[in-house]
Amino acid sequence: MTSSLLKVLSGERLDIPPIWMMRQAGRHLPEYLEVRATAKNFIDFCFSPDKAAEVTLQPIRRYDMDAAILFADILLIPIGLGRDVWFVKGKGPQLNPITVSDIAKLTIEGAAERVSPVYETVSKVRAKLDPSKALIGFCGGPWTVATYMIEGQGSPKKEIAKRFAYENPEAMDDLLQALAISSADYLIHQANAGADVLKIFESWAEGLSPDLFERLVIKPTRQIIDLVRDAGITKPIIGFPRGGGLKAVIYAQNTGITAIAAGTDMPMDSFRKLLPKDMPYQGNLDPLALRIGGDVLRQAVQTVLETSTGPHIFNLGHGVTPDVKIENVHAVINHIRTGDGDYV
Ligand code: 1CP
Numbered sequence: 001m002t003s004s005l006l007k008v009l010s011g012e013r014l015d016i017p018p019i020w021m022m023r024q025a026g027r028h029l030p031e032y033l034e035v036r037a038t039a040k041n042f043i044d045f046c047f048s049p050d051k052a053a054e055v056t057l058q059p060i061r062r063y064d065m066d067a068a069i070l071f072a073d074i075l076l077i078p079i080g081l082g083r084d085v086w087f088v089k090g091k092g093p094q095l096n097p098i099t100v101s102d103i104a105k106l107t108i109e110g111a112a113e114r115v116s117p118v119y120e121t122v123s124k125v126r127a128k129l130d131p132s133k134a135l136i137g138f139c140g141g142p143w144t145v146a147t148y149m150i151e152g153q154g155s156p157k158k159e160i161a162k163r164f165a166y167e168n169p170e171a172m173d174d175l176l177q178a179l180a181i182s183s184a185d186y187l188i189h190q191a192n193a194g195a196d197v198l199k200i201f202e203s204w205a206e207g208l209s210p211d212l213f214e215r216l217v218i219k220p221t222r223q224i225i226d227l228v229r230d231a232g233i234t235k236p237i238i239g240f241p242r243g244g245g246l247k248a249v250i251y252a253q254n255t256g257i258t259a260i261a262a263g264t265d266m267p268m269d270s271f272r273k274l275l276p277k278d279m280p281y282q283g284n285l286d287p288l289a290l291r292i293g294g295d296v297l298r299q300a301v302q303t304v305l306e307t308s309t310g311p312h313i314f315n316l317g318h319g320v321t322p323d324v325k326i327e328n329v330h331a332v333i334n335h336i337r338t339g340d341g342d343y344v
Pocket of ligand 1: 022023024025026027036042069070071072073074075092093138153154155156201203319
């Protein structure tokens with residue numbers, strides 16, 4: 001049975017859009033926290049295929065989502081490239097800020113192979129997942145991953161990374177190139193292991209000038225997609241240039257992506273008119289409405305349903321947060337599938 005997600009990604013509009021949620025695995029689920037407690041640390045968890053496969057499947061079991069997203073992280077590729085990444089409770093990811101001279105030492109050769117437990121997770125999940133459900137593999141956008149590598153911590157301010165791009169243009173291009181090549185390999189391995197759809201998370205695409213956006217986002221993304229296609233992978237690729245505003249349209253036109261994910265700030269009706277004809281798009285319920293629940297959430301879901309036209313995948317504009325109530329995730333799904341939900 002073809003999954004509803006794959007149908008929409010091939011350009012079909014469905015009366016009931018497929019639904020999955022960014023960060024659906026982890027964080028808010030008690031069954032996730034149980035498995036999480038058995039892992040030494042977050043990176044070890046990502047490199048434990050049985051545990052990672054189990055938490056990838058949890059939201060499908062609990063919510064009957066239309067797609068599973070691989071449990072891994074966008075910050076595994078820097079490890080493949082020879083950098084240290086560790087997670088501190090309450091602070092998120094930590095890295096040693098990369099310098100110009102470090103960039104020349106990145107280990108591009110074999111980078112994707114050094115994170116090979118991830119592909120084992122993919123095949124374990126695909127073996128257990130019902131054929132009607134799609135499995136999404138992913139990588140980070142080179143710019144987004146570079147902001148963490150340059151700034152060394154979570155919720156990067158981007159100013160340091162932007163300054164680095166202006167002041168060290170050659171080193172920045174080398175860094176993005178290293179990330180594009182290794183991320184393409186990473187996606188190719190995931191596709192070959194059984195991922196049905198690939199997604200590029202460019203979570204920090206906001207606030208870039210048009211010139212920087214072209215250089216830091218469009219160019220390396222196009223390079224990833226060209227490399228994936230050159231390897232014979234024809235699976236759909238979703239791009240998520242979060243906060244890119246109007247430049248998301250340029251991204252849709254010029255990177256070679258199959259579909260585009262919209263952040264919370266995007267008006268879905270106007271966005272549709274600007275996109276290449278019938279390009280599938282995904283989005284864009286406000287994660288804050290999901291946290292608040294009740295009528296606020298009911299209205300927000302209704303607005304997404306009413307303003308999204310053409311091939312549409314229902315999702316959030318960003319991720320599920322730890323404080324989200326499980327009842328409200330159920331209510332959103334019921335609302336989409338049956339017309340209303342029991343919001344609390
Ligand atoms: O302690 C924990 O349990 C860690 C929480 C956690 C989880 C569950 C992190 C730390 N990453 C993840 C998994 C993860 N990350 C997935 C798997 C699917 C899922 O959770 O449903 C995916 C797709 C990601 C991707 C990811 N990681 C992104 C892009 C998407 C987005 O949310 O914008 C980013 C930016 C990261 C970096 C990251 N990973 C984790 C943290 C705390 C951060 C930093 C976030 C920040 O800078 O604010």
